[in-house]
Amino acid sequence: MSLDNTPEQSQLGRSSAYADRYDPTLLFPIARATQRAAMGIADDALPFFGADLWTAFELSWLNPRGKPQVAIAHITVPCETPHIIESKSFKLYLNSFNNSVFADAAAVRDTLRADLAEAAWRGSGRSGGIGVKLLTPELFDREPVHELDGLDLDRLDIECTHYQPAPELLKSDTTQPAVTETLTSRLLKSNCLVTGQPDWGSVQIRYSGPAIDQAGLLAYIVSFRNHNEFHEPCAERMFRDIWERCQPTKLAVYARYTRRGGLDINPFRTSWPQALPLNARTARQ
Structure with missing residues (x-):
């Protein structure tokens, strides 16, 4: 081959x-x-x-x-x-x-x-x-069924207008003391790079550093909705964009995609060495 x-x-x-x-x-x-x-x-x-x-x-x-x-x-x-x-x-x-x-x-x-x-x-x-x-x-x-831990971004009533990755939506407040928090969303959707079929997922973002604007982060997650890319590079794109735009001192991105053909794929990327998360499926998986 x-x-x-x-x-x-x-x-x-x-x-x-x-x-x-x-x-x-x-x-x-x-x-x-x-x-x-x-x-x-x-x-x-x-x-x-x-x-x-x-x-x-x-x-x-x-x-x-x-x-x-x-x-x-x-x-x-x-x-x-x-x-x-x-x-x-x-x-x-x-x-x-x-x-x-x-x-x-x-x-x-x-x-x-x-x-x-x-x-x-x-x-x-x-x-x-x-x-x-x-x-x-x-x-x-x-085998556990467990939703991703963290503060639910989906509670925010935001207007969404971007459906291709828009890193310009990301920002953080460097004038305030640094925070450590975990944020989650079930609104991640992208499409298969080859077939265009929808890939549905949830994402967890853990970070330390300047407080990330939550509305902007949710709009950014939603912006993947019409994007064609495999699961793994989607998570890496999120990691890179948040790291460059929001400048955290620590960052971990964990995406859990619903299964297709009996398989689910759940990429995890972190800026520091740590134990991998528990491979526990969410309710939609």
């Missing part, structure tokens, strides 16, 4: 035959650097730490006696991997497990780890891990 895959070359928006026998070649990596460069983010000098937290709700395989098994997978892709994995290819890959025999859940987990790491780091001359945690049915009841 070429190392310069583009979104247009992927299976997005095309009719696809669903393979039901294990096939890791279905994974389609896309370089992060292209969209980062368009935002002025150097891939070799990232201004953030973080990861993309995926949840796979449709995972099944056969045990050695041919009996179907099911699980939920939590997958952690570090933001420094040179590639994202295009989501439809991920779905096709997971479906290829359906009629394949694995000794047990641990074997499935180890296979996912190896294949996803190979795709995410492919051709870079670097290597690294991909986190995979499998939850079997006896653990399903422990």
Whole structure:
């Protein structure tokens, strides 16, 4: 496979035959650097730490006696991997497990780890891990549903006139003492870069520094409404715009998108090293 895959070359928006026998070649990596460069983010000098937290709700395989098994997978892709994995290819890959025999859940987990790491780091001359945690049915009841913590920006009665990213809406008050606060919104919407299909999400913004104008921040979040971009660069664009326009001393942006095809993608970007957030789905996910 070429190392310069583009979104247009992927299976997005095309009719696809669903393979039901294990096939890791279905994974389609896309370089992060292209969209980062368009935002002025150097891939070799990232201004953030973080990861993309995926949840796979449709995972099944056969045990050695041919009996179907099911699980939920939590997958952690570090933001420094040179590639994202295009989501439809991920779905096709997971479906290829359906009629394949694995000794047990641990074997499935180890296979996912190896294949996803190979795709995410492919051709870079670097290597690294991909986190995979499998939850079997006896653990399903422990899966939390929790809304993002923070002050709800959606309470504000604002006029919205921008539906493409408008960083000029962002501002902070440097004349007042610095604050530390967490702000949230459920009004995030963007569109798939290739198909134009809507991607619905919630976003949490934690920061320290000059107080960010909340009305302007909400209008900025809404301004993504007609924007075509994958989930991961949307979160990175938010991080970059808030960092440059509002000049916080600390910033973390966490977006949780509703699932499509049994997968949700939840990018987290932070200006300082910290533990990743709990991969807990919101009610809409």
